[in-house]
Amino acid sequence: MDHARKKALQDLFGDRIRFHHSLAAYTTLRVGGRAEAFFEAHTAGELARLIGFLSSSGIPYFVLGAGSNLVVPDEGVRGVVILLRGLLAGVEKGPGEPPSILVGAGFPLPDLLTFCRREGLGGLEFLAGIPGTMGGAAIMNAGAFGKETGSAVVEMEVMDRRGQVFRRRRDELRFRYRGLDLPTGWVVLRVRMVCEASDPATVGGRIAVYLKRRKLSQPLDHPSGGSVFKNPPGRHAGRLLEEAGLKGKRVGGAMISTKHANWIVNTGNATARDILELMRLARRTVEEKTGVLLEPEIRILGQ
Numbered sequence: 001m002d003h004a005r006k007k008a009l010q011d012l013f014g015d016r017i018r019f020h021h022s023l024a025a026y027t028t029l030r031v032g033g034r035a036e037a038f039f040e041a042h043t044a045g046e047l048a049r050l051i052g053f054l055s056s057s058g059i060p061y062f063v064l065g066a067g068s069n070l071v072v073p074d075e076g077v078r079g080v081v082i083l084l085r086g087l088l089a090g091v092e093k094g095p096g097e098p099p100s101i102l103v104g105a106g107f108p109l110p111d112l113l114t115f116c117r118r119e120g121l122g123g124l125e126f127l128a129g130i131p132g133t134m135g136g137a138a139i140m141n142a143g144a145f146g147k148e149t150g151s152a153v154v155e156m157e158v159m160d161r162r163g164q165v166f167r168r169r170r171d172e173l174r175f176r177y178r179g180l181d182l183p184t185g186w187v188v189l190r191v192r193m194v195c196e197a198s199d200p201a202t203v204g205g206r207i208a209v210y211l212k213r214r215k216l217s218q219p220l221d222h223p224s225g226g227s228v229f230k231n232p233p234g235r236h237a238g239r240l241l242e243e244a245g246l247k248g249k250r251v252g253g254a255m256i257s258t259k260h261a262n263w264i265v266n267t268g269n270a271t272a273r274d275i276l277e278l279m280r281l282a283r284r285t286v287e288e289k290t291g292v293l294l295e296p297e298i299r300i301l302g303q
């Protein structure tokens with residue numbers, strides 16, 4: 001970004017635009033470099049002004065949720081990394097039946113589960129233990145235990161590259177396995193999710209069961225990004241990686257978990273390069289041994 005563009009951003013948002021801002025702490029893998037610029041948007045209005053300016057100036061931008069499905073490259077990210085906060089990170093109960101909730105894209109899923117339990121709203125318990133935001137869960141069509149985010153979405157508010165806001169009903173959205181087809185640069189603002197009328201004890205009980213199941217099979221004691229590869233059609237990525245003898249394999253501080261072969265953990269001092277190199281090695285090994293090409297589920301911010 002040249003000086004004139006940086007100055008224009010500062011004129012628009014003052015010190016709320018932070019330059020050369022470290023991103024590792026905003027990701028669950030805890031690796032990676034800095035954002036050329038970083039902004040926490042609190043309203044749709046200021047997000048629209050920012051995105052409109054960036055699009056017309058040819059400056060790239062990326063929205064960061066909880067960074068739980070991301071590797072930030074060690075060399076950092078060019079352009080502006082945007083976090084959604086404030087009015088873009090709230091939750092409220094919707095009117096009418098069946099019960100629904102309107103969730104800001106920046107709202108953390110763990111807090112969503114707490115809200116659902118308190119309000120006695122069922123149906124979303126499968127999201128328990130996923131450390132993402134509502135926006136990240138929609139974009140990734142996050143799923144677990146045979147259920148996916150997309151199937152509970154009623155409608156979404158999205159912003160295009162010019163900063164205009166649209167509403168998209170479920171039948172206008174294309175959710176797929178661990179993904180949602182949205183045009184590049186569009187941002188999820190709010191999601192309406194359908195729930196089932198239940199009661200706090202039942203919802204809390206179901207959440208506890210899911211969390212227990214995760215604890216048994218997932219390496220939750222180290223920083224990670226959850227599953228690294230998608231399951232190929234009819235196959236199980238974890239099993240393919242395990243059968244290829246990859247459990248415990250290390251590159252620098254990154255290690256393929258001995259508990260779950262589809263998880264790479266940061267053992268303490270991993271770099272993004274270690275993680276990406278280990279992913280390449282795992283993919284190559286599985287392809288050589290089984291002929292199956294694994295597709296990454298984890299994304300690289302800025303690419």
Ligand SMILES: Cc1cc2nc3c(=O)[nH]c(=O)nc-3n(C[C@H](O)[C@H](O)[C@H](O)COP(=O)(O)OP(=O)(O)OC[C@H]3O[C@@H](n4cnc5c(N)ncnc54)[C@H](O)[C@@H]3O)c2cc1C
Pocket residue numbers: 028062063064065066067068069070084105106129130131132133134135136137138139140141142143144186187188189220224225226227299
């Ligand atoms: C311990 C652990 C357990 C996990 N378990 C599961 C699981 O069971 N199932 C599962 O599916 N995943 C799981 N994950 C992966 C991850 O939590 C999910 O993919 C989650 O939905 C990502 O949300 P996020 O907010 O962290 O998104 P991020 O990682 O921050 O971003 C993911 C992508 O979404 C984009 N994005 C985020 N917010 C928006 C927005 N508002 N508008 C437009 N684009 C946006 C980002 O630019 C990026 O491309 C797990 C991860 C961890 C660390």
